[in-house]
Amino acid sequence: MFKKTFLILLTVLSIFGQSQILGSRLDKKTLALGEVGVFKINISNLQGKDVVSAPKNELLPFHFEEVKDSISKQQDFYERIIEFQVFEEGKFSIPALDFKIGGQVYHTIPYEVEVINTAQKGDQINDIMKNKEVKLQVQDYWELYKWYILGVLALIALIFIIWQILKFAKRRKNSPVIMTNQTLRELEGLKKKKYIESGNYRSFYVELIDISRNFITKQYRIPADVLLTDDLIDVLKTNNTISRENEEIVEDVFLRSDLVKFAKTFPDQATMSKDLEDIRAFVKRSSKDLEAEHLRTGI
Missing domain, CATH: 2.60.120.570 (Particulate methane monooxygenase, b subunit. Chain: A, domain 1)
Known part of the structure; x- marks a missing residue:
């Protein structure tokens, strides 16, 4: 046991x-x-x-x-x-x-x-130290708000830089050289459509005049896109912005285009080719017109 x-x-x-x-x-x-x-x-x-x-x-x-x-x-x-x-x-x-x-x-x-809760009802709670007023100086305000001020200044600077970039880009886009090169490319594109070889004179002159009107509007600041042919020719003659040689080309080609539009004339390939080359030469010489205008106006 x-x-x-x-x-x-x-x-x-x-x-x-x-x-x-x-x-x-x-x-x-x-x-x-x-x-x-x-x-x-x-x-x-x-x-x-x-x-x-x-x-x-x-x-x-x-x-x-x-x-x-x-x-x-x-x-x-x-x-x-x-x-x-x-x-x-x-x-x-x-x-x-x-x-x-x-x-x-x-x-x-x-x-x-x-x-x-160990606090008794009616107990008076005293601050350890009374609040003390401190007079702030300029340096004190700067230390308090400097990052806000610097942030605002940086934002203003950024907005100014962006505005200058956009302004420069717009000015560059509308510069005479840019406009000239762009129009020459459009004329080359028109030539490649073979309207001249196929005898499609109506389509040829419609596009040729549209390119020319757009060029005159942007390059010379003349509202060629809304003016009738006769009114545009009058403006060119009184404006003196375009040289006499270029003025005659515009007048000749635009008037012929109106005749084609109303079936009053039927241009041949040689005439169409000459009008295309004349407008091309007018576009290339446009910078000289603008230089002369700047000298005349002092702008």
Whole structure:
């Protein structure tokens, strides 16, 4: 009988000797508002096993503001110390918390914390130091607002640079050389359509006059795109912007185009080719007209 009892006792002691012991301790069960409390969890006889619990600063319930959460673990011992504060009056519970040790879940015992307001009704609260008025100098205002001022100046500078770029691009796009080269390319494109070779004089003169009107409008600042042929010729003669030679070419080609339009004349290939070359020569000489106009007006 004694031998059997000894074996049972030995078995129980062996089991307890190999098991882990989970303990917890709350230093105060009554706290003032904002007072720091300490909650400790320790595990002994760990035997190198892993310990899994809630992440740092997330172990305690909502009302408990965790100030510090430190974990230390050794081969045979685990300790977690949490410092916390509560900023509401009342009673708050720390429930049984789960700790998984080597795959087996253990629970701490629950606690209840009472939080009280230690201030007495009617207590006078005094400032530690009275407010002091400080007179600001120009340098102080600069330090306060310098980044706003610099930001506004940078924005103004950026807007000015963008405006200058757009202005330059527009001026470059409308420059006489750009306009001349663009019109010469359009005339070359008209030639490649083979209207002259096919005898399609109507389409040829419609496109030739459209190109010419657009060129005169942009290059000479004359509204050739809206004026009738007779009115345009009168403007060219009184304006003196276009040289006499170029004026005669425009008059001759435009009048012939009107005759073709109303089927009063049927130009041959040689005439069509000559009109195309005359307009091309007029476009190329346009820069000389503009130079003469600049000298005359001083612009």
